[in-house]
Amino acid sequence: MEIFKYMGKYDYEQVVICQDKTSGLKAIIAIHDTTLGPALGGTRMWTYESEEAAIEDALRLARGMTYKNAAAGLNLGGGKTVIMGDPFKDKNEEMFRALGRFIQGLNGRYITAEDVGTTVADMDLIHEETNYVTGISPAFGSSGNPSPVTAYGVYVGMKAAAKAAFGTDSLEGKRISVQGLGNVAYSLCKHLHEEGAKLIVTDINENAVKRVVDEFDAVAVSPEEIYAQDVDIFAPCALGAIINDETIPQLKAKVIAGSANNQLKDSKHGEIIHEKGIIYAPDYVINSGGVINVADELYGYNYDRAMKKVEGIYDSITKIVEISERDNIPTYLAANRMAEDRIERMAKSRGTFLKNEKNILSQRG
Secondary structure: OOOOHHHHHHOEEEEEEEEEOOOOOEEEEEEEEOOOOOOEEOEEEEOOOOOOHHHHHHHHHHHHHHHHHOOOOOOEEEEEEEEEEOOOOOHHHHHHHHHHHHHOOOOEEEOEEEOOOOOOHHHHHHOOOOOOOOOOOOHOOOOOOOOOHHHHHHHHHHHHHHHHHHOOOOOOOEEEEOOOOOOOHHHHHHHHHHHHEEEEEEEEHHHHOOOOOOOOHHEEEOHHHHHHHHEEEEEEEOOOOOEEEOHHHHHOOOOOOOOOOOOOHHHHHHHHHHHOOOOEEHHHHHHHHHHHHHHHHOOOOHHHHHHHHHOHHHHHHHHHHHHHHHHHHHHHHHHHHHHHHHHHHOOOOOOOOOOOOOOOOOOOO
16 A cells, blocks of 8 residues: 555554564554544454555554544544454563553553453553553553443433434333344443333344343344334444445334444445434444543543543534534534544644643553
8 A cells, every 4th residue: 555645645643563573563553633632542453464454454443533532522632553463362461561662652642442352451561561551450540341331322322313313312112223232232221221212132142132131121133134123213233334225225213323333334325314314323423432431541530520521422412413404414424524623623723742741641650
């Protein structure tokens, strides 16, 4: 790939190629934008088919974090790290400590966290070398498992989308289909059940399905049947790209609001559901509770403060719908516009992030 051409197209700031022969570390740190503050984004470990694929993934994910953090109202930019390797076979202590030293060398421009293929234990190893890491063990002041917080953010965001579609944010009596029943979706189902929603659920994991059926009086359907259910709200909480040419004609829901990443297969599908009058809660906004939660660690974690910020997802979804209606554009574009407007406003009053003695991480041990 022509890396400078790609970086120029989306205005990336920096790419760092990291190699450590002893540990086998081969990593890419991509920093997209630090207008709002230091770049925050997790470390992903994956068996990439090529170096080019790894670099492209790091760049794409870093840009996504810029939008996610901006839309969440965080004073943080977007970045990402990817490690080339099998997370089940290739990990070792030296690898993550080496990565920690590379991150430390960026002098606060980038802060990492857990992501696909990495764990809290891996973050603890990074923390041996740098303070610029979140999602570490509770003994170090971590916020703990982010799934319940992410789920709560999806729940309040769903209520905001429901108000736009139905005139009320009450979910009592609403029929809601949930695709995927992992940790986030399980907690989401608990909130929905407690409010009196009627759940229709699916997952390839039969034990996960049985748990939700037994605990929340849900009705189970096969994975293939979930799209065509006669429901008010569809909550995608598993795979990406599930809003596509095949599934859209099956949907009966008036609202799409779930925790899955990259729900739209293509931008055209955002246009199609907008034309059909379906309220779509953009995924990177509604599922931002997790990043809001770990970001609070940077100030010395306070649960009540973090949850108050997560509740702001309700207002963010409301604002996105208002922009969509005002400008007659799909909600995914409205979300992008909201994030870009915030970055543009801040760009007029500050430049590239620089570490100084008042850096929010300087107080951490």
